[in-house]
Amino acid sequence: MRYVTGAKCVKCGREYEHLTPNTTVCACGGILDICYDYAALRRDVTPKSLAESRDFSMWRYRPFLPVEADSPAPPLRVGWSPLYRADRLAHALGLRTLYIKDDGQNPTASLKDRASALAVVKAREAGAEAIACSSTGNAASSLAGNAAAAGLRTYIFVPARAPKGKVAQLMIFGAAVVSVDGTYEDTFELSKAAIERWGWYNRNAAINPYLSEGKKTVALEIAEQLNWQMPDYVALSVGDGCTIAGVWKGFCDLHAAGFIEKLPRLIAVQAEGCCPLNRALQTGTPWAPMAENTLADSIAVGVPRNPDKALNAVRASQGLAVNVSDGEILAAMRLLGRTQGVFGEPAGVTGAAGVKKALELGLLSPDASVVSIVTGNGLKDVAHGIEAAGEPMRAAPSMEALLDAFAACGVSP
Amino acid sequence: MRYVTGAKCVKCGREYEHLTPNTTVCACGGILDICYDYAALRRDVTPKSLAESRDFSMWRYRPFLPVEADSPAPPLRVGWSPLYRADRLAHALGLRTLYIKDDGQNPTASLKDRASALAVVKAREAGAEAIACSSTGNAASSLAGNAAAAGLRTYIFVPARAPKGKVAQLMIFGAAVVSVDGTYEDTFELSKAAIERWGWYNRNAAINPYLSEGKKTVALEIAEQLNWQMPDYVALSVGDGCTIAGVWKGFCDLHAAGFIEKLPRLIAVQAEGCCPLNRALQTGTPWAPMAENTLADSIAVGVPRNPDKALNAVRASQGLAVNVSDGEILAAMRLLGRTQGVFGEPAGVTGAAGVKKALELGLLSPDASVVSIVTGNGLKDVAHGIEAAGEPMRAAPSMEALLDAFAACGVSP
Secondary structure, three states: OOOEEEEEEOOOOOEEOOOOOOOOOOOOOOOEEEEEOHHHHHHHOOHHHHHOOOOOOHHHHHHHOOOOOOOOOOOOOOOOOOEEEOHHHHHHHOOOEEEEEEOOOOOOOEOHHHHHHHHHHHHHHOOOOEEEEEOOOHHHHHHHHHHHHOOOEEEEEEEOOOOHHHHHHHHHOOOEEEEEOOOHHHHHHHHHHHHHHHOOEEOOOOOOOOHHHHHOHHHHHHHHHOOOOOOOEEEEEOOOOHHHHHHHHHHHHHHHOOOOOOOOEEEEEEEOOEOHHHHHHHHOOOOOOOOOOOOOHHHOOOOOOOHHHHHHHHHHOOOEEEEEOHHHHHHHHHHHHHHHOOOEOHHHHHHHHHHHHHHHOOOOOOOOEEEEEEOEEHHHHHHHHHHHHOOOEEEOOOHHHHHHHHHHOOOOO | OOOEEEEEEOOOOOEEOOOOOOOOOOOOOOOEEEEEOHHHHHHHOOHHHHHOOOOOOHHHHHHHOOOOOOOOOOOOOOOOOOEEEOHHHHHHHOOOEEEEEEOOOOOOOEOHHHHHHHHHHHHHHOOOOEEEEEOOOHHHHHHHHHHHHHOOEEEEEEEOOOOHHHHHHHHHOOOEEEEEOOOHHHHHHHHHHHHHHHOOEEOOOOOOOOHHHHHOHHHHHHHHHOOOOOOOEEEEEOOOOHHHHHHHHHHHHHHHOOOOOOOOEEEEEEEOOEOHHHHHHHHOOOOOOOOOOOOOHHHOOOOOOOHHHHHHHHHHOOOEEEEEOHHHHHHHHHHHHHHHOOOEOHHHHHHHHHHHHHHHOOOOOOOOEEEEEEOEEHHHHHHHHHHHHOOOEEEOOOHHHHHHHHHHOOOOO
């Protein structure tokens, strides 16, 4: 915590000097932002010193992270995911410069590993032997995997409707999984009571201020991988708002520490059927809950838990708010796969779908440079991969039948 | 191809000086091994020169690969997967030193990406615009993904029984997928006829001598990640034999070029229900076809296509042949997940299952040091993840119900 100076509430502005690993929200209920001594960071850390690091994981940015100097990094290799120059996709979209940051290339196959790895460190600093959360998605599986590798127990509460595949991933990682016969709200409340009763470390991104510090490492990597030359825009999908808030925090930290001269504008992409934050941005009114009508389950969040940080990030960056249909999300899965060999889950490709939409709507200039973050791997959700991919050609085992099949499908080999 | 001197048939020993990207098998039908000028490699490449490379992918070993100096590496980041010190798993097994090489951390989530990336380079060198193979598994999806990223078309022939999820992954990557109404043999023959007719580049690991050179990079990485101090054993699952042959080739190349002093012994692990190669090793008789009775689909190969190289590798290394049951494979999935946070597909964890079995049988000393390769990600086969993982606890949304559920399942939080 050498460079950490404290925390500040994003709602009421109250500052906190003394942080513990268990610090959560402000007295007013607002979420905290971790503050750093940027002058000292600027003095001690430089692009050159970073370039000498042989640690190709999120922990190469340790001075920018709220962890004790002697806290060991957790075992799984999280971060330093590839940033691909995506010329073929750019060409298909009519955009001059596009990069894909594939965060599906993480140990449990999503960006959430960055937050969970940080949670594991803070849990150890707190002396906890167990971590808990309630979730059915990537946060839960990343917590279970990263904690297992570090020898920490996990307790994960899922609503009974949770998809079997995701529950299986949790159980493979040895989590104690409680399937709660009730709604998600019931599940959350039971987990909260259990966390208080047994003193488990609490991994809930929207109340734990450290987790978005983990997520911000994706922004630090994008900047370093682009040799500190910022793109005009960074696009990503938005659910409860924690990830886009973390990304913005990363760029702001780099700017304050003198690593980058320009801040990129954010493109916040939500699903048409569930876009409470984008609706607030587009209409200039306070956000209000919405139904959760989208197949992109990871961002199907009708009541976002981090609205303040997320709305502030998009506004402060002079960003764009773009909504896409489920059909456009499925089309983006095919487009990323076909042009770049990247298979993203629906919420994972929603950022790219938004880039396409923003170009079509004239919100984005074809001359802009854009980084689109893929937040999760398509293997997480094979059912929608099948829906997006369509059916193969069929043929009897003869050359004649093959020629007929090619002709019928318009394939000219 | 600076250090490539030619190729040698593993069956009749005939040597070939002039190779083309389309070189396949020997006139006798035997599979070729690529040969290098090891004295020159020893002179020009050193552990120190490699340590200075900033290319953390399989292409850091370009001098050891049969590609032209000016051939660009394909876009996806393949290789340099993490090698984890697996103390918790070692403790559970009663083994002193164990490492897990997690090759499920590759772009399309399997070790096969190494071979497919090399195929893409050779296809480009051949001037081909399309690559083809017949497969239902990881070879096909890795080919489709790596080729798509490089702008090459792919034609993939699958038998009609191929799992829908794997077909979807192929189609997301834009492959032209032909579902053949027939057996795997029918499918293979149709693909062969089509490849001849249209001149597509042929990605079939057992006839294309370059592909196992791609696979050998996993051995090069293990050696460098262990600072060139070899373990006593390297364990992995075996299907058609190409992967274990590639791994052995990698260690032999390093040994010949003076990078390592000792060659590790191989532990070849097959499923009890489909172990034609291990049966030959154990009985000292020629291999014979077997039925394909195992849930580990990636190694359910009753007629292995690369028996010569594989059998030679295990024998030359003074290796072990160990068979495991499907139950032991599922148990290994849970064990790797719980102790190390690594989720492997059934064939992916079969190597680790074999290490456990070899210890139980007394074939392996508890004092040995072992590297176990996880060849594919568990998200590839969620159905068996569910089978391995078991059911979660169930509880109504009350503390009382939770306490009852914990008591019933023997959980003491």
